[in-house]
Every structure is written in C-alpha cells, then in structure tokens.
Amino acid sequence: MLQYASFGRGDCDDPLFTGEIANPLVAKLQRFVSLGAEEIASITALSRSGQKFPANHVIIEEGSRPDHVCIILHGFAYRYKILTGGRRQILGYLVPGDLCDAHFAVFDQLDHSIATLGDAEVVRIPIQELLDLLARHPAIERGLSLAALVDRSILHEWLLNIGQRNAYQKLSHFLCELSVRLKAIGYVSADGTLELPLNQAALADTTGLTLVHINRTLQRMRAESLIALRGRRLTILDLERLAAVAGFEVGYLSPPVPAS
Amino acid sequence: MLQYASFGRGDCDDPLFTGEIANPLVAKLQRFVSLGAEEIASITALSRSGQKFPANHVIIEEGSRPDHVCIILHGFAYRYKILTGGRRQILGYLVPGDLCDAHFAVFDQLDHSIATLGDAEVVRIPIQELLDLLARHPAIERGLSLAALVDRSILHEWLLNIGQRNAYQKLSHFLCELSVRLKAIGYVSADGTLELPLNQAALADTTGLTLVHINRTLQRMRAESLIALRGRRLTILDLERLAAVAGFEVGYLSPPVPAS
C-alpha cells in the first residue's frame, strides 16, 4: 500500500475505485486545456495500471535512449545528475501526472537520470503509442506543450534560487514551490501538511547546500514557526510569511493563459 | 560596424555579401536537420535584415506577451531574471541564429527578460508568420524542437554547475561551454581566441558568484596559463586542461542524433 493516498484524489490501489478516480495525467492536462470525453478515455486506457517501484529506484538512466515514456501515477520521482566525485544535483521533481520526457525522448538520449523518491507507481508507454495519441488529439499535445513551458519556468526559477539567494531563502523558496505544486494535485491537507519521502540529503542536493547546513536551516525555520517537521510529515505553518522571506511569487507555476 | 565580424561567417554589414552568407538561423538548423533549398529560401526571406540595438538594450521584458519572435542575426543576447533587491541571474546566452522563444511565445507571457550583450542585430518575426513557416516545413519545426532540447540540456548543466561546483570549476565550465558553442558557429579563431562583450559582472551573474571573486578566479586561471584575457578578447590557451578542471563534457551541447 502506497503512502500519501489520504492526501491524493483517492486510493488507486483499490480496484473498486479505479474507474472513478481522475487519472492524474488527465487531471494535470485539464489544468491547461479542456479535454473531451474521448480524449480522457484514450489517456485513461493508456495509463490504467502501472508498475510499482520501491524507493530510490532508477527509472531512466542518463545516457540511455528509452523507447518509452513514463508517467507517474502514484508517488514521486526526481531528475538528477551525478558529478564524478559523487556530488548530486537534483534538477526537478515529478509528481503524479507528470511524465518523464514527453516528446523529448523521441529524439535523444537523456542527459540526466530519473529515480523514484519513495515507493511509486509508474506506467511505461511506448513512444509510438504516445505519438499516435498526440497526433489524434491536438488538445493533448497542446496541454503537454504548456506543461513543458511550466517546467522550463521552474528550471529558470531554480537557477535564480540556487544562484542568487541565501540558504534560508533557498530552502523557503523550494518549500513554497513544493507546497503550491502539491496543493494543485490535492496532496496538501487543509492545515498545510504535506507528506512526502524527502530527506534532508535530497533537500541539500536540490538547493546546492550541505546536509548539515540544511539541518540547521530547518531548525531555524522551525524556531521561527514557519514550518513543523516530524519524520516525513512537513507542515507549512505560515505560507504567507514563508513566501515573504523567500521572495516567492506563484506566477511561474501557473498554467499559462492561452492567447485569445 | 559591428564587432566580431572577423570571427563570423562574413561581414553581414556589407551589402555585397548579403546574398552569399549563410543565414545564421539556417546554419543553426542545419546542424540538426537537413533543409531543402526552398526551406532555406523561406527562412532567409523572413530574416534578411534586422534591427540594430546598442549594448544592454532590453529586447523582451519579463511579463510581456510578445506577438513576435526575435532572431539574433549578429551579436549576442542573454536571458535574465532580476530579484527584488537588484540581484540578477543570467539564465542563458543567445548567439547568432538563436531565437527568443520559438513556439513558446505563442501561449505565454515571458517569465524572464532578454537583453543584448553588446551591439546586436535582431529580426522580429510576427508569430503568425513563424507558425505558417513551421506548418509548411516540418523539418524546420523539427530542427527547432531539437534546438530546444539542447537548450534544456544546457539549463540542466548550469544547474549542476551552479549548485555543485566551486568557483574555479564554475567559471572554467562556463568558459568551456562558451568556447564550444561559439566555435560551432565560427566565432572562435584558430588559436582559441573569442571576442565578446562579456564583462566580469556578467560572468558573476552567470555563475552565481561575486564580481570580486570572479576577478580573483580569473587571475588564478591566468596564472595557471589556462586563459589569456585582455579587454574583450579572451583566449583559451588550453581547452583540454580547462575542461579537465571543470569536469566538462561536450555531449550535452551536441545536436541529438535522431533516432533511426
């Protein structure tokens, strides 16, 4: 049984519910474009049941040229690069509904790896099937393009974050982003609690800081009553104030408004 | 008269030559896909003569929703974001042939600004015209998609660079990248000299370091005979060794090999 189900749109492990729950990819696309019943059915058909992976399982290895695309159904994953010497930079997080490299994978070998954060459920779709789907349904293609746009915005924001802010702000900013993204897919409870398998080492490699320094920064944030943290359960006590110290602006995470 | 012409494919300011020189966008696309004569003609027609801007002129402002796309014909530009407080992060550089936001601009308002680095010549193409062009010539669209892929790789590499390497490596890595990119468009002379209007403040905001620290790092690199630097003229004396200290691997800059 996967964790976090209680915050999600329902427990996909329960076969009784399978037909009823919004497919996470459908849900994601619907934040960008409106989909017809047939489009929803097509996506659902492709991504009904996935493969389950344990924590820290490498889904796609840097340098490979995958012949399929992965969609996260449950749980989380992250993109990363490793430096000779062992240092790791996390390049981004994938949440349910996100896919590992839409049409990108068609051409190229990956420049980074992707691994599961905690236990996760992932569907693999042969590239050709995805291409067919996109060809048949321009709305889906458009939705994915817009999603890619948001991804790029996030990348830009991360660059700004890592390059220009101090440790306290870096961490705050990342937590704000996380909170907003997870809220959008229903993974944050009313009191601001999010539960995810993110350890301090991952936070360090996300922000370009040291594990030790992350630890101390977290403590400071707790002391200031910005967050509460126990085990995997992180509660953002004061998102307003957290956003203020981070200089966080939601804009870049919102689906772009289509030109009229 | 624009600088750097001597390193480029010819002097585009000379009207006698205009018809003969490869259009920089054509040249760029040809590194990814093969173009027919008609495609080349179409592109050339769209981007024959541009508008000239002085140094540090903002071409596209963050938050605007441009109805056109810009192509750099001559000179350089950079993407950047500014933080309240004045800190600036440079997100990437545009060289001749690059465009400010291909099909991206269709949907969204920009999340960052773009400005010229030195004097530059830029064409503005109405989005609709570009869309028509892409619709008529799938090869061009494909070329731009591949170019976007490389852009993303670069962004990933920058994140790794800023997040995980030390000052010496950061700067070395950036210089390696610059050298390779400029060499690809013929802007590096045989002895490794590149001439571009990049001051130490820009290097600082590119790497997330301080101007003062950049200065001292450059001095160290000179002392180690890795580079020579006089005014705008940077010579990479030993690219091998520079790449070694930076942990630089060219791969991510190469056009992806199309799947067979």
Added chain:
DNA sequence: CGTAATTTTGATCTTCTTCAATCCTCGTGG
C-alpha cells in the same frame, strides 16, 4: 530487538562575500 538510515550536534576551517578604494582603459570633446 538489532541494524541501518536519518537527523542532530559540536568544533573548526575556508571559500566566498562585503565594503571601500584605487587603478586602468578607452571613447569623447575641447
């Protein structure tokens, strides 16, 4: 209940920042 992973703490060190001058360089106008 024991082992491994993760978090926490302490002490020390150094890389990089900050602040504040000074010094070039180069284009401009007198």
Added chain:
DNA sequence: CCACGAGGATTGAAGAAGATCAAAATTACG
C-alpha cells in the same frame, strides 16, 4: 593632442555564510 569622465578591472582587509569532519542521538524497519 590631451584632459576628462565613466565603465570596468583590480586590490586590500575583514567578516560571514556555509563547508567539512567526526561523532552521537534518534528514528525507522525488518
């Protein structure tokens, strides 16, 4: 042809943010 001014480069000194190393404490988990 030279003085002037501005942007850019360089230097120095001092401080701080964050890194590193090593160990202990906690927590998770089979």
